[in-house]
Amino acid sequence: MIKSFYEEPIFSSDFQRKDLQVIDKSIQQLLDKNNGVGVVGGFYTPGLPVGIISELALRSLGCHGDEVFGSGYTMQFADCFAEDCDLRDLENFRQFKGKRTLCLHTRDGGWRWFYLYKDEKQLPDGRVMWLLTLCDCNALHKREKWLVEARNSAEAANRAKSSFLSRMSHDIRSPLNGILGMAKIAYDNAENPEKVRDTMEKLTAAGQQLETLINDVLDISRMESGRMRITHEPFDLYELLARCGDTLHTQVVRMQLTCHVHFNHRHSHVIGSPLHVQRIIANISSNAVKYNRVGGTINYTLDEIPKDENHAVYRFTVQDTGIGMSEEFQRHIYEPFMQENEALRSELKGTGLGLAIAKELVDLMGGTITVSSTLGEGTTFVIELPLELDLSAPKQPAECKPLPSLNGMKLLLAEDNALNAEVACYLLENAGAAVTVAENGQAALDAFLATGKGEAPLFDAILMDVVMPVMDGLQAARAIRESSHPQAKEIPIIAQTANAFAEDVQRTRQAGMNDHISKPLNEAALLRVLAQYYRPQQ
Numbered sequence: 001m002i003k004s005f006y007e008e009p010i011f012s013s014d015f016q017r018k019d020l021q022v023i024d025k026s027i028q029q030l031l032d033k034n035n036g037v038g039v040v041g042g043f044y045t046p047g048l049p050v051g052i053i054s055e056l057a058l059r060s061l062g063c064h065g066d067e068v069f070g071s072g073y074t075m076q077f078a079d080c081f082a083e084d085c086d087l088r089d090l091e092n093f094r095q096f097k098g099k100r101t102l103c104l105h106t107r108d109g110g111w112r113w114f115y116l117y118k119d120e121k122q123l124p125d126g127r128v129m130w131l132l133t134l135c136d137c138n139a140l141h142k143r144e145k146w147l148v149e150a151r152n153s154a155e156a157a158n159r160a161k162s163s164f165l166s167r168m169s170h171d172i173r174s175p176l177n178g179i180l181g182m183a184k185i186a187y188d189n190a191e192n193p194e195k196v197r198d199t200m201e202k203l204t205a206a207g208q209q210l211e212t213l214i215n216d217v218l219d220i221s222r223m224e225s226g227r228m229r230i231t232h233e234p235f236d237l238y239e240l241l242a243r244c245g246d247t248l249h250t251q252v253v254r255m256q257l258t259c260h261v262h263f264n265h266r267h268s269h270v271i272g273s274p275l276h277v278q279r280i281i282a283n284i285s286s287n288a289v290k291y292n293r294v295g296g297t298i299n300y301t302l303d304e305i306p307k308d309e310n311h312a313v314y315r316f317t318v319q320d321t322g323i324g325m326s327e328e329f330q331r332h333i334y335e336p337f338m339q340e341n342e343a344l345r346s347e348l349k350g351t352g353l354g355l356a357i358a359k360e361l362v363d364l365m366g367g368t369i370t371v372s373s374t375l376g377e378g379t380t381f382v383i384e385l386p387l388e389l390d391l392s393a394p395k396q397p398a399e400c401k402p403l404p405s406l407n408g409m410k411l412l413l414a415e416d417n418a419l420n421a422e423v424a425c426y427l428l429e430n431a432g433a434a435v436t437v438a439e440n441g442q443a444a445l446d447a448f449l450a451t452g453k454g455e456a457p458l459f460d461a462i463l464m465d466v467v468m469p470v471m472d473g474l475q476a477a478r479a480i481r482e483s484s485h486p487q488a489k490e491i492p493i494i495a496q497t498a499n500a501f502a503e504d505v506q507r508t509r510q511a512g513m514n515d516h517i518s519k520p521l522n523e524a525a526l527l528r529v530l531a532q533y534y535r536p537q538q
Contacts, residue, residue: 269393
C-alpha cells in the first residue's frame, strides 16, 4: 500500500518505483478532470485483472485491499460488469475512451451506478495500462430515475385526465340533450297524451342514465382519494334488494325481461354497509339488464353460507342471457372505463365504471367477486360478502307489498329548491299525504314549534333537506331535538338530500335524524321509508 499525492491510500500489486511515479502522474491528470473519485487500473489482459485500486474505489465496490490482491488472488475487473455488458470483451474495453455511466456489480452481491472516465498510460517498460476513475452516482441515478418515472406518471395522468374529461363531456351531454329535447317535444305535443307519455318514458330513462353516471364518477373519485368508508350498521337485505328492483323496474318492463328470484337464506337482517352493498348489487344488476336481449332472462339467487353463530357469507348470483364477454375482455373488466366494444357506449349508454366500483367495494368489504361469461350467450356474476347477523331483528323478511298509502299523513317538507319541492309534493300528495313546505331550516324549525298551538295540527314526520340557506338541515334537526316541544324527541326526521355518501348519512344520524333518502327521489323508496314511521289514528 502506498499513499498517493491526494492523500488516499492506494493498494497495488508489485510495481517498480519508476512505474509508480508514472502511474501517480496519470492519476493526478485523471483526477484533475474528475475530482474526488476512486481510481482503479490494470493491464489489457483477459478478465482485466486489477493492478492498482484506491481505498475509495474499494469501498464503493464493497471490497477490502486483501480481497483484491491477497492469497494469490487478483480481482478481475471484468466481473464487475453485467454479463451482457460489451465492456467484458477485452477489445471493446480497449476501444472504450472517455466517459460512460454503468451499473457495476459489488462484492456484497448488489449493484451500484457509477460514472466511469477511462484513460491509459504507457509505462517505461512499454506496457500499456488502463486507468479508470469511479464516481459513485447511485443516489443521483436513482433520483434521476425517480424524476423520469414521476414525469412519465404525470404525463400519463394528464392523458388519462384528458381522456376522462372527453368521455364525461360526451356521456353527460348525451342524456342531458335527451332530457332537454324530450321536454321540448312534450311541451310542443301537450294536446297529444300518447305522445307525451312516450316522451316522458324516454325523458325518465335519460335522467336515470345521467344519475348513474354522476354516481359512478363521484364513487371513482372518492375511491382514488381514499375517502371511501365502510360503515357498520343494521339493515334488511330483503328491503335493500327490493329497492334495487324498484330502480330497474322501468328498464326491465321496456326490454320485456323475465326475472326469477331465489332466496335461500335464514336471516334477512344483517349488520354491514348497506349503501355499499346496494351499490354493488345495483351495478351488477344494471349490467344484467343493460346488456341483455329483448325478451331475455335474469336469474337472481341469494344464498346464506353460515360461518359461525353470529356471521355468515351471503352469496349473490346474477345470471343473464345477454351479449356476454370474450375471455380476453374478462381479464380487464374491473379496470375503469373498460368496454369490449366502444361502439356500444352510444347504443347501451355505458361508461365502463360500474364494475370497477363494484370490485373496489367488494374488496373493501373483504368479499370476492367472480365472473363467467361466453360471448353471445350471457354472463354470470357471483359476489360473496361476509356480514354479521343482526339476531335481535325479526326472523322473517317483510313480504313484498305494493306501494304503501300515506293517506292522512301530515308531513313537513324542508326544501329550498322550488322544483325539488314541487316533485316531492307531487309524489307525497299522490300517495295521500298532506304536505307543508318550509323554504329553509329556520322556517322548518318555526313551523314545527308552532304545531299543537291553536289550529296548527301536529306533524307525523319531517322530510329535511340538508343544504339550505339561513339554517341548514343538520342545524334544524338538532334544534328540533333540543327544543321543549312535546314531539321533540319522538317525531321522525328523514333526510332527503343529494348528499348520498356514507359519511353524509352518518352526519344526519348524528344530528338526530332517523333515516336518509337520496336525491333524485325514488317514489317507491320514499313511500316505503315514510310508511315505516306512519301510525294512522284509528
